[in-house]
Amino acid sequence: MAEPAQGALKTSHDGRWRWRPQWTARMALIPAMTITIVCFYGFIIWTFVISLTRSRLLPVYKFTGFDQYVRLFANERWWTAMQNIAIHGFLFIGGCIVFGYLLAILIDRGVKAEGMFRTVFMLPLSMSFIVTGVIWQWVMNPGLGLQDAVRELGWTTFEFNWIVRQDRSIYTLAIAGIWQQVGLCMALFLAGLRNVDPNIWKASRVDGIPVWRVYLHVITPMMRTVFFTVFILMSAIVMKAYDLVVALTGGGPGFSSDLPAKFVVDHILNRQELGLGAAGAFVLLCTVIAVISPYIHFELRKARDGGGH
Amino acid sequence: MRYNRLALYAMLGIAALMILAPVFIMVSTSLKSMDEIRDGSIFALPAEPNFDAWGEAWFGDCTQTVGEDCGGLSSSFLTSVKIVIPALFLSVGLGAVTGYALAAWKMRGANLMFAALLVGMFIPPQVTLYPLIIMVRELGIFGSIPGLVLVHVIWGVAFTTMMFRNFFKTVPQDLLKAARIDGAGFWPLFWHVMLPLSLPILGVAMILQFTYIWNDFLLGLTFGGRSGQPMTVALNNLVGSQFGEKEYNVDMAATMLTALPTLAVYLLSGRLFVRGIAAGAVKG
Numbered sequence: 001m002a003e004p005a006q007g008a009l010k011t012s013h014d015g016r017w018r019w020r021p022q023w024t025a026r027m028a029l030i031p032a033m034t035i036t037i038v039c040f041y042g043f044i045i046w047t048f049v050i051s052l053t054r055s056r057l058l059p060v061y062k063f064t065g066f067d068q069y070v071r072l073f074a075n076e077r078w079w080t081a082m083q084n085i086a087i088h089g090f091l092f093i094g095g096c097i098v099f100g101y102l103l104a105i106l107i108d109r110g111v112k113a114e115g116m117f118r119t120v121f122m123l124p125l126s127m128s129f130i131v132t133g134v135i136w137q138w139v140m141n142p143g144l145g146l147q148d149a150v151r152e153l154g155w156t157t158f159e160f161n162w163i164v165r166q167d168r169s170i171y172t173l174a175i176a177g178i179w180q181q182v183g184l185c186m187a188l189f190l191a192g193l194r195n196v197d198p199n200i201w202k203a204s205r206v207d208g209i210p211v212w213r214v215y216l217h218v219i220t221p222m223m224r225t226v227f228f229t230v231f232i233l234m235s236a237i238v239m240k241a242y243d244l245v246v247a248l249t250g251g252g253p254g255f256s257s258d259l260p261a262k263f264v265v266d267h268i269l270n271r272q273e274l275g276l277g278a279a280g281a282f283v284l285l286c287t288v289i290a291v292i293s294p295y296i297h298f299e300l301r302k303a304r305d306g307g308g309h
Numbered sequence: 310m311r312y313n314r315l316a317l318y319a320m321l322g323i324a325a326l327m328i329l330a331p332v333f334i335m336v337s338t339s340l341k342s343m344d345e346i347r348d349g350s351i352f353a354l355p356a357e358p359n360f361d362a363w364g365e366a367w368f369g370d371c372t373q374t375v376g377e378d379c380g381g382l383s384s385s386f387l388t389s390v391k392i393v394i395p396a397l398f399l400s401v402g403l404g405a406v407t408g409y410a411l412a413a414w415k416m417r418g419a420n421l422m423f424a425a426l427l428v429g430m431f432i433p434p435q436v437t438l439y440p441l442i443i444m445v446r447e448l449g450i451f452g453s454i455p456g457l458v459l460v461h462v463i464w465g466v467a468f469t470t471m472m473f474r475n476f477f478k479t480v481p482q483d484l485l486k487a488a489r490i491d492g493a494g495f496w497p498l499f500w501h502v503m504l505p506l507s508l509p510i511l512g513v514a515m516i517l518q519f520t521y522i523w524n525d526f527l528l529g530l531t532f533g534g535r536s537g538q539p540m541t542v543a544l545n546n547l548v549g550s551q552f553g554e555k556e557y558n559v560d561m562a563a564t565m566l567t568a569l570p571t572l573a574v575y576l577l578s579g580r581l582f583v584r585g586i587a588a589g590a591v592k593g
Contacts, residue, residue, distance in 0.1 A: 024495035025414035032407040032466055033422060039444075039463050040429040043437035050439065059443075099324075106321050119576070120325045122583065123332065126575035128524030130541040131568045134548050135331045138338065138557055139351065149350035179331065187583055240433045243526040247545055264435040269531065274439065281436045292431050300424055 044285065051278035059274060068279040078280065081258045084170050088259065089238040091174035092181075096234050097227065099178065100185025105215060107186070108193040118190075122183035129180070133247025136176040137163065169249050169257040173241070176248055181237065185230050192226035193219065225298075232295040239288050260284050339363060339562035346557055362558035366547070366566055370559075382563055385543035391454050392529075392539055393522045396461035400522075401514050403462065404469020409503050411470070412477035413485050414495070423474060430467040434527055445532060452534025460528050465521065469514050472585070476510040477503060513585035516578050520571045540567045 054064045072078050103121060107114055124132065139145050142161035150158040162168035196219055204214045242261040245251055251258040251266075260280060267277030334351050340358040341349075349356075369381030411419045441460060442451070450456035480503065488498050504511075529539035538546075544567045548560050575582050 021489075021494040021498075022414060022416070025410045025416060028406050028410040028495065029416075029422070031403055032426065032470060035463050035466055036422065036425050036429055039437060039441065040432060040467075041425070043440035044432065046440040047436055059439075103321075103324055106317060106324075109317055111317065111321060117321055117325060118583070119579070120328055123572075123575065124328065126520060126571045126582070127568045128526065128541050128571070130524070130526050130545055131564050134544065134560065134564045135335050137548075138561060139331055139334055141557075144346060144557065145351055149352050152350050179328065183328075236431055240435075242435070243541075246526070247548070250549070261433060261435050265438070265527065265531075268435075268439050278439065281433075281438075284433055285436045288431055288433060296424070296428055296431075299427065300420075 047278045048282050051275060051282050053275055055274040055278070057272040057274065064275075068275045069283075071276055072279045072283065075276070077255045077258060078260070078263055080255050081260045081263045084257060085238060085241075085259050087170050088173050088177075088241070089235065091171065092177045092238055093231060093234040095174060095178040096181050096185045097230055099182045100230065101189050103182065103186040104189035104193055107190055109211075118183075118187070121186050124180040125183050127180070129241075129243035130247045132176050132180045133244050136172065136179070137248050140172055140175075163249060164253060166253050166256040169253060172248060173244060173257060173259075177237075177241070177244060180244075181234065185234070188226055188230050188233075189223070192223045196222060228295070228298070232292055235291045236288070239284065239291070260287075335561045335564055335568075339366075339558055339565050341558050343554075343556060343558060360562075362556070362562040363566070365556070365559045366563035382540060382543050382547070382566055385538050385540045386566070388454065388533075388536075388538055389523060389540040392457045392461065392537070393519060396458045396465070396522050397515060397518050399458065400462045400465035400518055401469050401511070403466050404471075404514065405473045405504065405507065405511065406499065407466065407470045408473025408475075409477050409499055410495075411474045413480070413498070413503065423470075426467045426470055430471065434464065438527075438531060442531065451532065452537055454537050457528065457532050457537050457539070460532050461522050461525070464528065465518055468521075469518060472510055472514045472517075473507065476507055480506060509581070512578070513581050516574055516581050517585040519574055520582075523571050 049061075050059050051068050052063050052065065053059065053061055054067065055061075107117055111117065140147075140160065140163040142148075142164055145160075147158060147160040150160070163172050200218060201214070204218065240261055241259050242265060245257060245259050245262050249257040251262050261284065264277050264280040264284060267273040267280060271277075330352075337353070337355055338346060338351065339362050340355040340360070342357070342359070342361070345356060365381070367381050367383050369383075410416075411423055441463070445451045445456045445460065448456070448459075450459065484502070485498070488502055493502070523539075524541065525539070526541045526545065529537070529542045530545075533539060533542060544563050547563050
């Protein structure tokens, strides 16, 4: 044990040149390292450079300073998209946390067929955002969908036509999104609840504290890190939200349910406004960094403290 | 106490019904005829269930379109399979080797590189999309299946590496030291010790990567071109661009066909999926 690496490092002592396994390990990192440096960070810089040019259809390296950002912030559609991401983020993340936590608590109360409930709640997670969007577009179809079905039951003034209303279409994104992601939040919260020291429950039973108060005042504060993780994970989904908007509302009616991720893709791929799209992408990236940097810091500290040996 | 239990099951039951209702509506709509859809409620069971809409979604309707392509999903299903299989094995394989090298071989900068990779998982794909297009085009594989495989490997490697690295970190260091004293080099240690140990995590990574790659839309849309259109892109086109009256039963059958592979993997794998999805959730 005293000199553990002797076997592997013997080579240099007898002076003969021999290939060391450490070098193989370094070489094995080359593909992933190339991807990280070039395709992640290099391409971020490239996108930033493009955002400083007046590129339209193709990249043209004629620099115009921050003109594209000025145009971006003067762009009405961009502001609609930014406002929408705030509304959608608030509703979607809030809904996922509230419903996910409630479901986890219900399951944690010790029900029979727990496995079945868990399988059902997580079922939508296996489907793509495109599938989710197409299903909900049909469910919310004002002519033949939910509105029509409820009216046929006798409630003839029932209205649920949000998907075609400028002022409501953004809310439909949250409905479909929560439906898809609530199972993940439930699973994360449930794992947290299962880690709670059972003695807490014994003590509270002895003291005769009602169950709901134990959850509210004792368990919930203990679950801080789980709430934090869920918040970050759901934020990451909101920032990247593209597929769901495309499949559910197409960003419409008009641009009423547009999101920044869709704005960026549209301007880069379809509208021949490469520079403007790149500027939007870079602003989006800055938003992501602002939200996730506490999480990365937290994860790395955990990896250093817990993953060490 | 008994009423409490009853309320508990009632609430869970209602929640389960709300989750299952859209799935039920999708299946039942796909088995109806358009006349029945127009006349009845979306919650009604199909009166005369038939698979006509499924046939049309799969093979297309050759009476309405000109040319060879009838608009069915069968060809894009094959495209998806051809993308998923190589991309799955390459991204998981690369992640396993990278994760192993980072966790089991002490190297300067290993933690820094892992951090850089971890951050990479959060980068919205839109941010690097255009440079990636240029790179793939320069390589001459834009609009083809190899191009899509490449971008899926690039986007998947951060996630798979993280899974394997975190798992290999839990392997006792003494075991690694013993193997190295016995003269095991980089590859023998990987093949004979680490990889057999990592079978559960290998399963999780495979299932999750399958789901992510199959469900991808943005990369397929951007890099697929005409010939490399995966199923999600074809589904979106089918639903978005029908001429004349919309055929909701065909839409729902097509949706069902697109969802089936990942749904089947989820239902068959159960626990493994649950284990991985939390770790990979950042990918969105």
